[in-house]
Amino acid sequence: MVNHTDHPGGANMHEEMRRAFALLSGKWKLEIMWLLSQRVHRFGELRKAIPGITQHMLTSQLRELEADGLISRTVFAEVPPRVDYAITEKALGLGPTMEALTLWWEKYGKSIVPKPGARGRKAKARSENGAA
Structure with missing residues (x-):
């Protein structure tokens, strides 16, 4: 069996993959990146497109993705200010x-049992008010 952990030159591939996974870890990062791979979005568009994400969490995830060089943020000097996010x-x-994840989902997605709806204060408030 071939060892894919160590590479010539002393690189530990396990540690390198942990760094790669850390860039993409977070409940919303992959969804944000998938949306931005489709087209440029503004903050409000992203917030509407991702059910359950809070303004604070979206801001945090966007900042992390920008710091890691995975998305760009462009501020336009307009009134009101306009900010675009792009991959x-x-x-x-x-x-x-x-693309591989999309193909995997097309093949196996129907076999995945859906998880229950949202949890937390907002979900509780919606259920108490009779909303789904």
Whole structure:
């Protein structure tokens, strides 16, 4: 069996993959990147497109993705200010991975049991008010 953990030159591939996973970890990062791979979005558009995400969490995830060079943020000097978010060339390199995930989902997605709806204060408030 071939060892894929260590590479010539002393690189520990397990540690390198942990770094890669850390870039993409977070409940919303992959969804944000998938949306931005489709087109440029504004903050409000992203918030509406991702049910359950809070403004604080979206801001946090966008900042992390920008700091890691996976998305870009462009501020336009307008009144009111306009901010666009786009995927970067670096993140476009993940395209084959996203395509593989799409193909996997098309093949196996129907066999995955859906998880229960949202949890937390907002979900509780909706259920108490009779909303689904």
